[in-house]
Amino acid sequence: MKPLISWHNSFSVNNDIIDSQHKKLIDIINHFYEVFKRKGNIEEIEQILAELKDYTKYHFSAEESIMEKAGYPDLEEHKRSHNQLVEKIVDIEKKFLDRKITVNFEMMTFLRLWLTNHILEEDKLYINFI
């Protein structure tokens, strides 16, 4: 099966730690997509949403500390963006746990863009600082 997101060199921020964390996020979303395609059960989906939320928080705080150590000037703006991205996942998880939404293709597209737009448009901005 073709993955939802394929790693491409254009995603690289020239930092091995951050690149490997971005690859892990891609893997989690691709796993979610695979479970969605084969109509996996509710427990499986709940587990992936929890993993996506937890790993996202872990990655964002690691990325923020790298930016902070490097004295990245737009750290506060980047943190606000991270907080909004986490809120979106928390919101999806909560609605799913409350059985207010189901997993569908729109959710997959949302997650694909949620991650790739942030890497390509915002993470890329710190490349020359870290």
Ligand SMILES: [Fe+2]
């Ligand atoms: Fe970021």
Ligand SMILES: [Fe+2]
């Ligand atoms: Fe990132």
